[in-house]
Amino acid sequence: MASTVSPAVKRHQIGSPASTGGLPAAETAGPAKGTLSRLLRDSVERHPDRISVEDPTSGAAITYRELGERTGELRDALERHGINAGDRVGVCAPKSVATVTAIFGILEARAAYVPVDAGAPPQRNAGIFEDCSVRMMVVAKSLVDDLRTAAPEYRLDTLQELRDDLLLVRGMENESVAPLPAATAAQEGPSPTDLAYILYTSGSTGKPKGVIHTHASALSFVDWCSGVFEPTELDRFSSHAPFHFDLSILDLYVPIKHGATLVLIGEEVGKQPLRLASLIAEQRITVWYSTPSILRLLADFGRLARYDHSSLRLVLFAGEVFPVKHLRTLKAFWPRPRYFNLYGPTETNVCTFLEVPAEIPDSQTAPFPIGWTCMNDRTRVVDEHDQDVACGEEGELCVSGGTVMQGYWNLPERTEHAFLRDSAGLGWYRTGDVVRESDDGCYDYIGRRDRMVKRRGYRVELAEIEAALYRHPSIAAAAVTASPDEDSGVRLDAFVVCSIGTRCSVIEMKQFCAENLPMYMVPDRFIFREAFPETSTGKIDYQQLKGSSLT
Amino acid sequence: MQATEADIKETVKDYILSEFLPGESPDALDDSTLLITSGVLDSIATVKIVSFLEEKYGIELEAHELSPEYLNTLSDIARLVTARIAPK
Structure with missing residues (x-):
């Protein structure tokens, strides 16, 4: 046609x-009407006694009423210390009920939250907070010293001790950042056009860049989810993605909007398929959302046949291609739920989607399409x-x-x-x-x-890894390539030329990268070369490098 | 004959070198090299090592044992496996 x-x-x-x-x-x-914090207020009214957030690791669970009250406390604390509409507030803490409360408190105070990977190198996190000139930060007690060491030029005084070992800390205000257009006049709660959050993603210049979303753009996505996934207050959503990852937007706001329960999965448990498999069963998760990488780990190593996972009604995945072979394996364990492939960069939220058919033909080897454009x-x-x-x-x-x-x-x-x-x-x-x-x-x-690739759902600019490698004193030249890998999805190879007279080990290189980059950016292999092949214009010939085998 | 701690260390070392550190000199990986907390192995590599150990030695590790506390060095791994295969 x-x-x-x-x-x-x-x-x-x-x-x-x-x-x-x-x-x-x-x-x-x-544009969507309403705000993210309004979602919580409405659910507090409608479902005061239902459980809003649960953390199986610590055993903590709070009702909507309690979440509303604690959010109000946090907003008051921020306001007492002088937060203004449009200010940014950093969040550097492991996932917990208190962290969720902090996020809603920040939104209620009409500020934007800037979540970072608590496990990432402190220099990287400090760089992000400085870049967006956070006025205050919510930091886990256990992480605040590292942050202070990483940013000695700022006075990161503790302003107030919050619940559950979180601290409210003076921010990293950076005078080179121009103020935002003046916010609208004082009012109760944020308005749809206010900034809601900034998520930093890998940047090709070697520096992460901040993606800005307003309440309206996030809510537009949340509303779309309501239409397609039809959540109810009886749902129990997994919150697998960390809060600095855009998958968390669905996890956080869709259940809150519908009076459902958000079940937090911490970073440590989230990486261990056996613990995840038992958690899904014990917590009677109904809506699961993660990258395909995690679902593959579950299918391959989670001993899924041993558990009763019949509570699952939806399995959502996003962030990277799901090889059909592994999707088929997973569906054999979990035949009942509906599966959706969601697509969209951090900049757009989910913008296309596809429901995986109940039966995947044996002959199919190509991954599923990213699907059709979302309504909004x-x-x-x-x-x-x-x-x-x-x-x-x-x-x-x-x-x-x-x-x-x-x-x-x-x-x-x-x-x-x-x-x-x-x-x-x-x-x-x-x-x-x-x-x-x-x-x-x-x-x-x-x-x-x-030169951007997706690894475990995260965006990775190969140039950012190269920029980090160049900071190593023994490295004279570095080039990173990505190749499809049957096992891990994408394999990162770092080709390295060491300075004359130095010898580097793979272990040392990996340790160095882990100190300077998030784990998902650490190359799988290091290949040492005397020199790099060049193109006729004198640039590194990546194609030739890629083709050269590991010797 | 039952594998000794030294045998286990050697076997696991060979596996790690060939699977996750191709090209690395065997001398660079010793019994006390930190594998997980230093970022040499990521979470997926850790899961794969556990699966390798379970298959190779016919053991089953508990969920709580799959943490850096038990798997951070070749010595840690050998100790964990030895304890598991020891006759009860």
Whole structure:
């Protein structure tokens, strides 16, 4: 079928799984109303005695009423210490009931939260907090000394001790950051256009960049989830992703909106398939959401046959391709739930989705498509001249609509380049993902335009790893390549040229990377070379490097 | 014949070198090299080592044993496995 009409802009269309998704009627155009903190307030009123958040590791569990009260306490504390609307508040703490409370308290105070990986190197976290000039920080007691050591130029005084070993600490205000446009006049709680959070992702310059979302853009995604997943107050959502990872947006706000229970899974348990398998059974999880990497670990090492996982009704995955072989293995253990593949960079939230059919044909080896455009977004596919391509042709996926970010923190030029402007002035976020659209509006994922890869669901800019390697005193040159790997999805190879007279060991390199980068960015292999092959223009020849085998 | 701690260390060392540290000199990995807390092995590698140990030695490790406390060095691993295969 030739696409003669070829509406460049795709919306939810014929052939899309509207009938299976239970999507709401077309009520969704335009920015979302309401705020994230409003979701909590409404549930406090409707479900005061239901459990809102539960932490099986510590045994803590609080009702909606308690969560509402503690959120209010935290907001008051922030305000007492002078927080203003539009300020940023860093969050550096392991996952806990208190951390969830802190996030809602920050939102209630009309500030934006900036969550970081508590296990990442403190220098990296301090760099992020400095970059967005946080006015205050909520930090776990056990982590505050490391942060102080990493940022000696700031006075990170403790302003107040909070519940459960969290501290409210003076921030890292950085004068080079221009203030935000003045917020609207004082009012009770935030408004939809206020900043809600900033999530930092790997940056190709070697420095992470902050993706800004407002209450409205997050809520637009949350509302879409309501329509498709039809949660109720009886649901028990897993919260597997750490809060600095964009999968956490669904985990945090969808259950809260519906009066359901959020079951926290800490970093340590989250990596151990045996403990996860028993947790899913004991906690009677109904909605699971994680990267395919974790689901693969569960299927391969979780001894799933031993557990009763019949409570599961939805299995959602996002962040990377799920090899169909492993998805099939998982479905053999868990035949009952519905499976959804969700796609979307941090910049757009989820913008396309696909429900995996109940039966996967044995003959299928190709991964499932990323699917159809979500209700609140619009998508188009363009070539290198920003011209729309026809169905069946490859091009870059661009996204516009309610769920799309406001921009990158303090990077106006990068923000400008990140969007394609159409003749009407509408901005379309360039995902950098190459896709192909089929006649029925379904998108197949083909690959990337640049040097970014997804590893365990996280974005990894290969250049950021190279920049870290160059900081090692014995490294004269570094080049990192990514290759598909049957086992881990993506294998990272670091090619390294050591300075004359020095010898490096693989173990030393791994340790150095682990001290300077999050674990998911540590290369799998290190390959030492005397020199790198070069292209005719004198650049490192990555293709040739990649082809050269490990000797 | 039952494997000794020294045998286990050697077997696990060979496995780690070939599986996770290709190209590394065997001298760089000794009995007390920190594997997990230093970032040499990630969580997926840890899970794979456990699976290897269970298969190789016909043992089953408990969920709580899959932590750095028991698996952080070759010595730790050998001690854990020895305790498991010892006749009760």
